Amino acid sequence: MRILVTGCFGYIGSLLVPRLLAQRHQVFGLDSGLYRDWESGDEGLMVPCVADDLRDVTRADLVGLDAVIHLAGLSNDPPGCVSRELTLDINTRATVRLAELSKQAGVSRFLFASSCSIYGNAGEALLDEDAPSNPLTSYAESKALAERSLAALGNDKFSPTYLRNATAYGLSPRLRLDLALNECVAQAVATGRIVIRGGGLAWRPFVHVEDICRAFEAVLAAPRNAVHNRAFNVGRTDDNRRLSELAELICQAVPDIHVDHQPGTSADRRSYRVNCSRLAEDVPGFRPRWSLAEGIQQLSEAFRAGGLTSADLDSDRYDRSRALRAHQAAGRLAADLRWRPDVAAARSNAMLDPQPRPTFRATYTSSCPGPASSGVRL
Numbered sequence: 338m339r340i341l342v343t344g345c346f347g348y349i350g351s352l353l354v355p356r357l358l359a360q361r362h363q364v365f366g367l368d369s370g371l372y373r374d375w376e377s378g379d380e381g382l383m384v385p386c387v388a389d390d391l392r393d394v395t396r397a398d399l400v401g402l403d404a405v406i407h408l409a410g411l412s413n414d415p416p417g418c419v420s421r422e423l424t425l426d427i428n429t430r431a432t433v434r435l436a437e438l439s440k441q442a443g444v445s446r447f448l449f450a451s452s453c454s455i456y457g458n459a460g461e462a463l464l465d466e467d468a469p470s471n472p473l474t475s476y477a478e479s480k481a482l483a484e485r486s487l488a489a490l491g492n493d494k495f496s497p498t499y500l501r502n503a504t505a506y507g508l509s510p511r512l513r514l515d516l517a518l519n520e521c522v523a524q525a526v527a528t529g530r531i532v533i534r535g536g537g538l539a540w541r542p543f544v545h546v547e548d549i550c551r552a553f554e555a556v557l558a559a560p561r562n563a564v565h566n567r568a569f570n571v572g573r574t575d576d577n578r579r580l581s582e583l584a585e586l587i588c589q590a591v592p593d594i595h596v597d598h599q600p601g602t603s604a605d606r607r608s609y610r611v612n613c614s615r616l617a618e619d620v621p622g623f624r625p626r627w628s629l630a631e632g633i634q635q636l637s638e639a640f641r642a643g644g645l646t647s648a649d650l651d652s653d654r655y656d657r658s659r660a661l662r663a664h665q666a667a668g669r670l671a672a673d674l675r676w677r678p679d680v681a682a683a684r685s686n687a688m689l690d691p692q693p694r695p696t697f698r699a700t701y702t703s704s705c706p707g708p709a710s711s712g713v714r715l
Contacts, residue, residue, distance in 0.1 A: 338557070339402050343367040343391060343435070344409035345384060349450070351510040353406070353550045354384055360554070365402070367394060367409060370684060371674075372511065372660050389684075390675055391431045396438045404446035405439050406553055407432060411674075412476065412657050419661065421475035423674065428479035433486045440495040446561075447487070447497040448553055453542055453570060455481040455501065456609040461540075463577070465612045466501070466568040473606050484568065491566040498556050498564045502549050503542035503572030503611065507632050508639055514655035518543060521583055522633055525591040526640040527647045534599045537581030539608035544572035545627030552616060555623035569616040573625045577610040583629075590633045 340357060344350040345366030357364050366384040369391070387398035391409050399405070410428040411419055436447050456464050457471030472478040487497040506518035514523045521531050552571045556564050578586075584596045616623050653659035664670045669680045676684060 338404055339363045339365070340557075341365045341367060341387065341399065341402050341405045342384075343405070343407045344450075345386070346370060346373040346511060347408060348505065348509050348511050348513045349546055349549055350408050352546055353408075353553060356550055356554065358384075367391065367398075369409070369674075369676075371664065372657060389681075391427060391435065392675075394435055394438065396442050399439050399442035399444055402439070402442065402444045404448065404557060405435065405444055406448045406450075406557070407435060408450045410450075410479070419475075419674070421478075424475040424479050425482070427674070428476065429483045429486070432483045433490075436487050436490050436495075436497065440490055443494075445494060445496060446557065447495065448556055449483065449487060449497060449499050450553075451480045451484055451499045451501045451568070452477060453501045453503050453572070453609065453611050454607060455484075456611065458606050459609045461610065463574075463610050463612050464570075466570055466615055477607075488566055496561050496565045498566070499568040500549075500552055500556065501568055501570050501611075502552075503544040503570065503576070503613070505546050505549060506543055506629075506636070507545040507547060507627065508635055509546050512655055513657065514650060515657055515659075517541060517580065518583055518629070518632065519636060520650075521587055522591070522636040523640055523645060523650055525587050525594045526637055527645045527650055529593060530595045530597055531584045531587060532597045532599060533581055533584055535605070536600070537579060537584065537598065539580055539605070540577055540610045541580065541607075542570070542572045542574075542609070542611045542613065543576045543578065543629055543632075544613075544625065545632050548572075548625040548627055551625070552623055555616075555620045558622055559620045563619050567619075569620070570611045570613045571616060572611065572613045573628070574611070574613045576629050578629065586629055587633055587637075590630070590637050 340362050342350050342354055342357070342364060345354050346368040350368070354364055354366065364384050366386045367388050368386065369389050388394045410432070411424050432449065439447055454474065454477040455470040455472050456468060457473045457477065459468070459471065470481040472481050484499045487499070491497050504517055506516055514520050524531050549571055588594050588596065649655065653663040669677060671677055
């Protein structure tokens with residue numbers, strides 16, 4: 338298949354693209370490069386890119402494609418440094434425009450990376466995909482609104498599918514340490530301490546980033562009638578955990594850890610448990626392979642081997658909101674988060690001045706065969 342992956346240099350995309358190539362798909366990319374490491378030679382895998390900014394893609398860019406896997410967007414949940422209006426512009430309006438252009442260009446499959454955060458605060462209830470959305474942040478709102486608009490575009494020639502990812506964790510060539518489990522394990526290894534805010538009573542579902550990739554692959558290969566205009570919670574039902582439970586699991590993998598429970602009410606009001614059985618039941622090609630314990634072990638071993646330090650925890654390289662603020666402070670971005678013309682010109686020549694790099698380096702080895710299995714430097 339000829340597939341466009343938006344967000345191809347991101348946390349999920351940088352892992353998914355090599356897997357698709359290993360399966361002999363022809364892959365194209367689209368990515369603004371806001372979180373890409375521009376150090377010369379760091380990019381271990383290149384694919385042809387049809388455009389830089391999601392908002393600038395054209396119908397001509399999409400002609401001849403069989404599928405679009407849409408991962409790109411602003412990830413600022415809980416609220417970060419980006420306004421609600423800009424979040425809706427990029428995550429909702431640009432998503433719907435991409436889908437409309439894809440439909441016009443004859444693309445038959447559109448796989449949208451949504452989020453379980455659309456459920457908001459649902460307490461102890463175990464939610465399936467028919468549960469009402471209750472978004473508490475602009476990010477979650479943007480995903481819920483995009484799903485609604487995409488559903489209206491579905492017909493006998495254009496088939497959208499909504500993959501509502503649980504909270505991701507695990508190693509990726511574009512590592513993130515601003516995700517709950519990744520952050521806690523990194524704290525444990527680098528500082529010997531885990532901070533649990535607001536009592537740690539909030540529920541979250543968790544899913545390994547490789548299992549997210551497996552979900553997209555399975556939906557892509559599934560019969561159209563099994564996935565057409567349907568939503569799927571992506572994760573393991575057994576891996577709904579309170580945040581305080583994460584600390585207990587981490588303590589089993591990383592010895593001599595102090596857990597610091599900070600009292601008070603967390604600014605993040607989300608709390609939800611989800612039932613993830615529909616995807617495995619209706620798309621037989623999907624089976625999650627990672628448990629939380631295995632993921633924690635993977636992370637802790639990589640962080641120790643790579644020499645992760647407390648300074649790395651504060652680096653904008655591994656935190657999306659910090660990266661955006663760093664670009665803004667340096668004057669690289671316009672108000673709409675597009676690159677300023679001089680920076681865009683430098684990017685096109687891969688000539689950005691190198692930024693100070695953190696010391697942490699680890700080798701990521703994918704469990705899939707093909708290009709990624711040779712190891713990717715983080």
